[in-house]
Amino acid sequence: MSRWFFFFLAIAFGIALGLLYGWVGNPVRYVDTSPDTLSRDYKSDYVLMVAEAYKAESDLAAALRRLALLGNSPPGDIVREATLFAESLGYSDNDVNLMRSLSAALESGAQSPGTPAP
């Protein structure tokens, strides 16, 4: 009976050792990730950058190319979600408006493909 007890105790000790190694000794270090894994606040700022650049360049294709790095979701959804999150974080009105403008441009671009961006 005590042999079984120590047997399971050894298993538990082994798991604990593994977790200790994995979480403390040699924890996962995130490297070589892609932008779609960024946390929401970084994604929001990324979308803001796209919106800022779009305001100056009026290049919808470039904006789409940049947004494509944030995942497979439709670009409009990405921008909308980022805008909502930006509002919840208290981004300035100016920044939020830029993101909304990009969202509107994406919508109008999606409705009439081939139309030059405003």
Next chain:
Amino acid sequence: MRSERRGPWYLLTGLVIGVVIGVLYAWRYPVNYTNTSPAALRADFKDQYRTLIAAAYMANGDLVRAKARLELLKDQDVYRTLSEQAQRTLAEDRYPQEARALGLLAIALGQAPPTIALASPAQTQAASPQATGATLPALTSTPGAPQSGTPASTPTPTRPPATLAPTFTPLPTRTATPTQGAPFILEREEQVCEENIKEPLIQVIVQDAAGQQVPGMQVIITWEGGEERFFTGLKPELGLGYADFTMQPDIAYTLRLASGGQPVLNLIAAECEAADGSRYLGSWRLVFVQP
């Protein structure tokens, strides 16, 4: 007696089973990369992130915000990384506007003294080849240097502080924008014999009509079988309108400004005589001005 002969092997067996369970668990539920920071991005994604920062900077002119964003990437030397990426992008010739944005952001950072310090000459030796003066001092960002208006980055993902609206910074690129107007002409072409310049350089200085040096001017150097493009102003410590290129012996180069004007032909590294009578390859200095 029998159990004593078995010894502690059952403990080892339990340990191995525990480790196997742990590994199987790890494989069944692999690491899901979420909530990462820009610093963890793969190198090519970091390049694209940097390009976007530069594009946004060109749009809003907010250097504080651009610096806060660049800090998220945790580059060891922000200035050099930007400069090198600008040169790479320029060489690829796919997105010249992005190359220009990167170059101008690098220049703007080079002009921001609080975060920049002169590097030792030894550090300079690690500079990139060709269109960098390996013998010249370069700029590096100072780790841990206080940055006005930019709180230190924290491990917790936080919105870059500079996104707060009131922190608009006057647009440094106002001074970095090349002057519009007449094409630049070659005012002076002279051989430079300075022993402290270890490699033969083509030094380019571009000035506007008012005598102010002009950053962000694209310079094109061609030779048989090759071409290199770079910008003025990426070594602001040597002048905002300065750029240089390392020559190889016995190769004739042709240099021109991308904005137009007469090309300078047949630039070859010529010999100079040192004080002790030894000979070394000298440099060329070309000064372009706007009439």
